[in-house]
Amino acid sequence: MGDDRLHLFNKILTVILIVFLTSFALLFILLPDQAFSETENRMLQKKPAFSWDNLISGKFGSAVENYVADQFAYRDMWVSLKSAAELILQKKDNNGVYFGREGYLLQKPGKLDAALLAENIDAVNRFAANIPAKVYFLLAPSSVQVLADKLPHFVAPHPVNDQYISTKKLLSPKIKFIDTGPALAAHRQEYIYYKTDHHWTTRGAYYAYREAGPLLDYKPLDINDFTIEQVSSDFYGTLHAKSGHRFILPDVVQLFKPKRNFSCRVEYVNEKKTDQSLYAKEHLLQKDKYAVFLDGNHALVRINVQNQTGRRLLVVKDSYANCLLPFFANHYDEMHVIDLRHFNTSLQGYVKQYGLNEILFVYNALSFAGYPAIRKILPKS
Amino acid sequence: MVFSSLFFLFVFLPLILLIYFLVPYRLRNFILFIGSLIFYAWGEPLYIFLMFFSIVINFAFGLLIEGHRNNKKITRPALFFVVVINAGLLGFFKYYDFILQIVNNLQGTSFTGLDLPLPIGISFYTFQALSYIVDVYRGKATAQRNFMAFGTYIALFPQLIAGPIIRYQTISAQLVQRKEGFASFGTGVWRFVAGLGKKVLLANNIGLLWSQIQHIPPLELTTCTAWLGIIAFALQIYLDFSGYSDMAVGLGQMFGFTFPENFNYPYISQNITEFWRRWHISLGTWFREYVYIPLGGNRSGKALLYRNLFIVWFLTGLWHGASWNFVCWGLYYGFILALEKAFLLKWLHGAPRFVRHFYTILLILFGWVLFAFDHLPAGFQFIQALLGINNSGFFDRQTLYYFYTQAALIFISIWASVPYIKNLHQKLLKKSATCYKLAAVLACLLILIFSTAYLVDTTYNPFLYFRF
Structure with missing residues (x-):
């Protein structure tokens, strides 16, 4: 009797393994391959082509393994299941992202490369020394610095704050430093950083813009001078993708549009494209909704606005500037926006050619510290 | 190929099981042999020839x-020659x-190495x-006349990559005749x-916890973090290695084999001494059988005993990897075992259970430090x-952060490293309670499902070109 039951038990186990393995193997064969993963924002491995060379080198084998994993039936569901298991086990970070409190994902700062940071600051200082223009520097802190109270319990403090302060100190006196850290910290109870993305929100950028007014010499508009338009309520940003955390609410994307009459002309120079709006709304239907601001990153963008102030500004920036620039557009007639990662001609030459006399650097503190392209601002020696 | 890959689980395994059980009995070794060659060639297409060479030479x-069993003039040089070839290939x-x-x-020369990738499973x-060769020479086994059966013995994919090391005499009969069926398949x-x-x-x-702690600069490493790290490593290496052995034994059972156990908690x-009877048993048995006893073991006096211990543990250490830290790790155990043989076991005998356990775990953990750092000075800094x-x-x-976020995992891992679950499983199985069996089936299914989820996630790799 007991033996019979044991026999049945073994039969059931046998059937379970066989059915489980073959049914997912069949689903894998039957379901059509997906070319692209929306959540991961990458092309998935296609069926690898066989060749003897690939077989001998072992490439074929690993391509097939990736193919099976990438095209595994209901891939996103499995990823969510793993995420659930990790949450139950109280895991608080994954893949360089902290699972913070109140639904915040926060970027885990990498190890500081002090030499690279010093080199970057030195590059900016030398550039500023050789240019007959006013130079400003706006360092945008990351959410992990401003919202440190949202980090999980016991996370060892990372010296992001010291890093921010030492960057400020090491910049030469010729460069006017726009210190947005305290202003943002004062508003940290508000929605100033995305919960699922590493950028600041439009509201966060607004406080930086307000703080920059006295130094840049314009009178910032009051928050009531804007109509706040919510253009998306299902934005899942980079930190969401990177963390693999699947149980978190999406972010909201807002545009702050001035109530007064406003018209502009935006020219994407390398792309030979012009637009009448600072916002590229087609991105709201895609994964990276932050690209709604000035269509994401471009080598060179020129923005013309009829403000009759006669002021012209060169902005050297990373993506943190994208949602800040629409605010500046209320005070400058002309803005030249350069992203050094894509801009490959001489910056000094450009400044001379256009006779620009105000230059503003806008960088995120974490990315500025680890960003080798900055030395491109110096003439090649 | 490794067992813990989706390709193995959902493509290779169902296919080989299907073919294996469809073909007539006499073709089953052939299927296993061919399947094993494909399994091996998957990641190492060229080294398959090396393994094949080894199979042919040893078979011959x-x-x-x-054939010349009674003629020592032939068998001795033949044994010597083939042992040198085997050791030479490995060396x-x-x-x-x-x-x-x-x-x-030593010489101040500067020869450059070949930097060859290690052929998987060669050790x-x-x-x-x-x-096999030694068992045949000693007459403990008769030579295998069927090339397919011998090839299956050497290349058998369940234990090809990480053991257990199966001595020929323990499996020779099963190579020719074995009984597959639901009972062994289900187990x-x-x-x-x-x-x-x-x-x-x-x-x-x-392992993720250990790799984080391992990379903390030694001067920033607090005492508790270091202990947490080495405990994590001890759990990782045991669960990894014994998990792999479990999979090997389980696969063997599906094909009707009974492999020897490799770990016993x-x-x-x-x-x-007890630890080495429970850890990597098949390796310990191999060294005892083919090195320690032929050297005279403990039967030829104190001095020779310690020499033999030294040789065996030097080689055991070296077997784990071509690096000094493994040699040190082996000799470390050789030294402790010599002390235990000399007097320590007697002393320990009188001590309370928790003292003995504490003593053992402590020495094992310090041993793992030697094992984990292939750069010895880094190991000493960790100590x-x-x-x-x-x-x-x-x-x-x-x-505190590591402890707070990893406590659940550490707790489950410790639980999986002691016999508690096994004992409970067997006790409840004997009672034959239907609901327990349902629970066991459910547990099996859940482990399969979650393992699949973790494996799918390993290629999870979001491309963040919109990062900045």
Whole structure:
């Protein structure tokens, strides 16, 4: 009797393994391959082509393994299941992202490369020394610095704050430093950083813009001078993708549009494209909704606005500037926006050619510290 | 190919099971042999020829020795020759660069190494081949006349990559005749799934904790973090290795084999002698059978006993990798075992159970430090942190963070490393309660499902070109 039951038990186990393995193997064969993963924002491995060379080198084998994993039936569901298991086990970070409190994902700062940071600051200082223009520097802190109270319990403090302060100190006196850290910290109870993305929100950028007014010499508009338009309520940003955390609410994307009459002309120079709006709304239907601001990153963008102030500004920036620039557009007639990662001609030459006399650097503190392209601002020696 | 990959689980395994059980009985070894070659060639297409060469040579010499059994003038040189070939292959592919480096250090020369990738499983299948030749020479086994059966023995994919090292005499009968069926298949499934869970769900994840702690600069490493790290490593290496052995044993059972056990809950040991009877049993048995006893074991006086211990543990250490830290690790155990043989076991005998256990675990953990750092000075710095003499404090926020976020995983891992579940399983199984069996089936299914989820996630790799 007991033996019979044991026999049945073994039969059931046998059937379970066989059915489980073959049914997912069949689903894998039957379901059509997906070319692209929306959540991961990458092309998935296609069926690898066989060749003897690939077989001998072992490439074929690993391509097939990736193919099976990438095209595994209901891939996103499995990823969510793993995420659930990790949450139950109280895991608080994954893949360089902290699972913070109140639904915040926060970027885990990498190890500081002090030499690279010093080199970057030195590059900016030398550039500023050789240019007959006013130079400003706006360092945008990351959410992990401003919202440190949202980090999980016991996370060892990372010296992001010291890093921010030492960057400020090491910049030469010729460069006017726009210190947005305290202003943002004062508003940290508000929605100033995305919960699922590493950028600041439009509201966060607004406080930086307000703080920059006295130094840049314009009178910032009051928050009531804007109509706040919510253009998306299902934005899942980079930190969401990177963390693999699947149980978190999406972010909201807002545009702050001035109530007064406003018209502009935006020219994407390398792309030979012009637009009448600072916002590229087609991105709201895609994964990276932050690209709604000035269509994401471009080598060179020129923005013309009829403000009759006669002021012209060169902005050297990373993506943190994208949602800040629409605010500046209320005070400058002309803005030249350069992203050094894509801009490959001489910056000094450009400044001379256009006779620009105000230059503003806008960088995120974490990315500025680890960003080798900055030395491109110096003439090649 | 490894067991813990989706390709193995959802493509290779169902296919080979299907074909294996469809073909007539006499073709089953052929299927296993071909399947094993494909399994091996998957990641190492060229080294398959090396393994094939090893199979042919050992097969031929087995027959040669058997054919001239009574003529020592032939069998002795033949044995010597084939042992040298086997050891030579292992030595060349595994230790060539290491030996060159030693020569360079001693002579001040600067030969450059070959930097060959290590042929997967060579340490395991070479030892199996050696056991075959020696067993045949000693007359403990008759030579295998069927090439397919011999090839299956050497290349058998369930134990090809990470053991257990199966001595020929323990499996020779099963190579010719074995009984597959639901009973052994079902037991095999349970065993395989348990091993899969140990490897994919526990070992891989607790390994992440160790790799974080391992890379903390030694001067920033607090005492508690260091202890947490080495405990994580101890759990990782046990769950990884024994999980892999479980999968091997389970797969063997599905195909009707009974493999010897490789681990028997080593962390419950009361002394180091016992630990080595419970840890990597097949390797210990191999060295005892083919090195220690032929050298005279403990039967030829005190001095020779210690010499033999030294040789065996030097080789055991070296077998684990071509690096000095493994040699040190082996000799460390040789030294402790010598002490235990001399007097320590007697002393320990009178001590309370928890003292014995504490003594054993402590020595094992220090041993793992030697094992984990292939750069010896880094290992010593880590030991300083364990002892709290590197002046970086007893614990800090990071320690608390690791503990807070990993406590559940550590707890489950410890639970999986002691016999508690097994005992419970057997007790309840004997009672034959239907609901328990349902629970066991459910557990099996859940482990399969979660392991699949973790494996799918390993290629999870979001491309963040919109990062900045």
